[in-house]
């Protein structure tokens with residue numbers, strides 16, 4: 251008998267019929283003899299709709315109230331799912347994040363899980379029930395304020411719960427058959443990846459692959475939770491995210507996939523005096539604003555002026571705070587102007603095998619240049635190369651790079667079963 255944590259995303263529980271379909275799957279797993287804890291997201295686009303609703307009431311909703319509002323979405327789906335399972339003759343009980351013992355820090359809207367003490371979940375499982383837990387939420391340690399974990403946070407709830415319960419596997423059910431070599435919505439010939447290492451999955455998630463939330467992968471890697479990403483609409487085996495050592499048979503392909511990200515913006519600081527200490531000052535100012543940086547490029551300085559341009563990318567959501575902070579410090583930094591560009595896209599090529607295979611960047615750049623796509627910035631890690639392009643060329647870029655690395659499948663095309671991708 252195994253202990254399984256299953257997580258169902260919003261598109262898997264979008265309406266009453268979907269909830270009944272998922273309930274059947276859960277009841278089957280339970281009847282097969284396993285202990286089953288389930289983490290559920292809000293139905294369909296509920297979270298977006300609640301955000302829209304708040305925007306109609308006030309342009310700047312207080313973050314504490316926003317969190318209470320958004321957690322309502324998961325409470326609706328968890329209770330409906332518990333009812334649907336009970337209706338099939340299997341006992342089920344739902345629990346809020348707080349009841350499930352999910353303790354977080356105080357950062358409303360993107361709280362981090364500090365600890366999970368799932369004694370009530372354990373008790374429900376021991377009593378033979380299926381435990382349903384509201385994803386994406388917790389409470390603060392000292393004040394008991396309700397928090398949310400950031401968009402897509404139910405994945406993290408599921409992995410954290412699996413770690414705390416010592417589950418055998420955490421199954422993440424979504425609207426595609428697993429992790430693909432590229433987003434199947436853009437590259438229909440993308441291939442499903444059977445197994446991927448935590449490190450590669452981490453780079454994929456950090457580079458914009460939305461199939462798993464970044465923090466969920468960090469958590470899984472830290473606690474060595476095997477994650478099985480699969481579809482709730484089919485019974486196909488999905489993608490196993492695990493330690494490479496855990497599977498000696500795991501072949502290491504040179505490239506595992508191509509990820510893309512449309513959510514970043516680029517700030518260029520024009521005519522920065524090229525003297526020691528300026529970059530340090532700029533990035534102190536940006537860090538103090540709370541903005542997260544991604545890539546940084548400094549141009550060669552122009553000899554005649556002794557000045558240079560520095561560009562960096564950041565989440566577009568952080569754009570206004572970074573611009574405000576830099577503007578305030580223009581006198582002491584001494585630059586002449588700022589440029590803000592949110593029409594960029596980022597493509598990342600990920601693969602553990604690139605460490606030991608020369609020529610990967612050359613092939614990437616050649617593919618982009620053959621397609622007439624200009625590269626604006628480049629950054630690399632041991633197992634990733636990222637480039638910034640124009641946003642409107644990003645989809646093309648993903649397709650040509652996917653083809654250049656022979657990742658296209660000649661079998662069935664990838665199926666996207668649901669979701670609006672919103």
Ligand code: ASP
Pocket residue numbers: 259260291292297298323385386400401402403404405
């Ligand atoms: N309902 C939340 C969201 O849409 C959390 C989740 O789906 O994981 O972001």
Ligand code: MG
Pocket residue numbers: 259260291292294297402
């Ligand atoms: Mg959702």
